Amino acid sequence: MPGTFDRPWHSGHRAGSTGPSLNIEIDTRDLWWMALRNCYDIHPDDFFPDDSYVPLHVLATCRACPVLNECRDHAITHQLTGVWGGLTARQRSRWVKNNHRRAAAAKQKAATG
DSSP: OEEEEEEGGGGTOOTTSOSOOEEEEEEGGGGGGGGGOSOTTSOGGGGSOOTTOOOHHHHHHHHTOTTHHHHHHHHHHHTOOSOBTTBOHHHHHHHHHHHHHHHHHHHHHHHHO
């Protein structure tokens, strides 16, 4: 069943502040993994840093997270900004491109024998 997630912190505003928000339609059945995430105690603003700096405690939390892959895949599927699955949006874009290249190379290798 779809649900709307209102994320006022998405645009750089602290939770509870007035400002623009982003409403995203997501099938909440796909979010089972959020109950297992390590980042409950980290403020959401920490996951939406300036382009050049990601707080080290965010990266350490992500690296130790049991649902790192699900988090990253969720961000890729929904083209989200911020740090998800231990990667920024730019890093996820490169990760996707590299995976597509590896898959194409493996497919080519399999086709040629």
